[in-house]
Amino acid sequence: MSQKIEYFLVDIDGCVTDPFSSPDWALISQLRALSDRSHSEIHVPKLSICTGRPAPYTEAVGQWLNVQVPVLFESGAGMLDLSNQQVTWNPQLAVNSLAISAEVKAYIQRLKLDFPELQPESSKQIDAGFVCADHAKMKQLAVIFSQYIKQHFPMFEVHTTDISISAIWPCANKGSGLEWFCEEMKVNPKSVAFIGDTSGDIPALERAGISFAPQNANFQNKQVADYVTQSASTAGVAEAWQQLIAHNQSLV
Template sequence: MYDLIISDIDGCLSPEDSSPLNIDKLNLVAEHNRLAFAQNDRPKLTLCTGRPIPFAEGLCRLLQNPSVPCVAENGVWLYDPSCNGYLMDPSITDKQLEMVHEAELFSLKTYRKDGVTLQPGKSASVTLYHPDPKVLQRLAPELQQQFDQHGFEFRVSLTLFYINCDLPQITKASGIDRLLEVTGIDPSRTAGIGDTSSDLAIAKRVKTFGCPSNAIDAVKQVADFVSEHEQIDGVLDFMQFLMDQ
């Protein structure tokens, strides 16, 4: 039996755009978690997301997870619901935090004219938003070049509506490493699900990796299970697949 499922949020448990959450389907995940913590007869589910920690905390509570930490901001934070703890990766330096602030101001000044805004709530990363994915696809290579020229050390990656700029040592994989260290969970008893390039880091850390049908091709190629269903229906499908093992 698996002990833990590590799930991305955007494109998996919820749409990446501003569409309403599917409360009925999320309630199925929450009921699974409630039984998992009460009976220890199925894998618990926690989160690994690029979203800011308040978003991750709220969804963690909604999904009835009282004690397993979740990974937020692509590995910057662990949120520990057992003690309401907010644990930043200790490798992040004061100098890097200053660089993040400078890069935020630079990005806003440079790309505001293109209709780009910053996703609020990030502490040690920079995330740019635009409602048109084509604009982000055009800007991402230029942004990486600009950062390199200004000495801003970031790894730049794309999702559908966001450009994520993360510190070089911080990934979802580094966040999962910390999660497994504090919980003592055996990596060979874990599963994970994701849909975009940042979730390839989840695939590298778990025993079994799945994805919904809306995942990008690079994610599908490494997945052990590719659901026929999109987003949260794909997550529920993967959960059932794991329960049937």
């Protein structure tokens, strides 16, 4: 590919960090150092985030990593400008999106009565989902929730990880979020790289100029991505970023 990569968008869970685990701060510091370099070295792509997590956590990770451009949360439904704390919602969302999402959230609350292990992601506004640290229960819940959404809310996409599940508006998934980011930053999607490990990341992997799956990614992600890193999660992100720097330097 002969296109310079201007921005590197990263997923959080399974990439920057591992769910329900303390971050590897030594590796996080490596990412922070690369981000710091991106503000003064033209070969280092600038960092942004595209995650299914809600805005507050996305903001915190962005602060750790000295992100200086807008970040995407709730799988591309929302964009947060870290410089002024302004939130913008994806313009592709319908006017009744919030009301319909509220109906799904009400079902999740009813589901919690039978499965107290699940925890609704209450700080999300557009996406509707929950987490569950019990992997066996999560597998059971994923089947129940997916079938219910398919029957009652067929307008949603459903994406799962080992510990979470979310109902997402197709017009505001990570792929459309990446395109929206590019419009805001006035760059071609071919100038953006992305790394992601689970099904919700695939629309962004398919649209990015260069795409990565970390070693811990789902099989399907590895099939779609241009490259699979030798390292998992945080170390995989650092590896991919170094590869992008080498790519940009090779174009000079």
